[in-house]
């Protein structure tokens with residue numbers, strides 16, 4: 337997509353936050369070109385937080401943004417839906433600190449954005465094109481990004497559990513269908529961890545309506561799974577949301593092995609710091625030009 341996109345109308349949805357359990361109203365509004373994704377806390381005099389890596393706060397079970405002590409929690413599923421549908425500029429208004437979890441996937445957000453409609457804008461898209469590999473390793477966990485011609489993700493997870501085990505999911509911009517293959521995958525958790533999470537003030541809004549819950553033997557949700565590898569698809573969904581905090585779409589191949597929010601955030605911030613490992617390009621050249629041919633004419637910096 338050569339031009340930037342926003343949504344065509346204002347749309348809204350209400351729900352509860354997964355971790356806080358508080359009710360929240362969310363509104364998506366069109367935004368001018370080059371705005372990016374902005375969050376606005378309407379309950380705090382319209383305080384604005386940009387969806388940018390520099391504002392990433394706590395990353396453990398969710399990706400939260402913080403600026404001057406103001407928090408916006410669990411942003412990754414909405415950010416994933418916006419990135420997955422190639423929406424560049426949106427103002428997200430919320431009247432509480434955590435985004436609604438809805439059904440635990442990005443599908444309700446995809447439906448909301450689709451209902452609003454997606455509208456092209458005059459400005460061309462700027463993208464971050466990876467030139468050299470950048471990697472984060474923590475024991476058995478690894479997350480790396482390599483040069484490639486499109487945005488691609490290979491995600492591998494491994495859980496010693498009878499219904500998970502080893503799973504690997506691939507996504508490639510242009511050939512994969514984000515709305516059908518990735519967005520419906522729900523967040524998941526283990527029954528034996530629920531107590532500990534609740535004690536730590538987390539998942540107060542969690543239920544079988546908004547998460548896949550596993551006991552030692554299997555899935556306890558009566559409706560079962562949406563995909564046999566729903567777990568790995570959800571990790572990939574989270575990664576797409578977390579990587580949108582780069583502030584621009586990425587052209588590169590991301591390989592994740594047993595990663596999570598904290599590592600996603602770490603790689604995003606390392607990539608932005610390592611300025612010689614990427615360059616900003618504008619959209620048409622970004623998609624068409626072979627890797628071996630750097631073209632300074634189209635480099636924005």
Ligand SMILES: [Zn+2]
Pocket residue numbers: 412413523570574
């Ligand atoms: Zn998630």
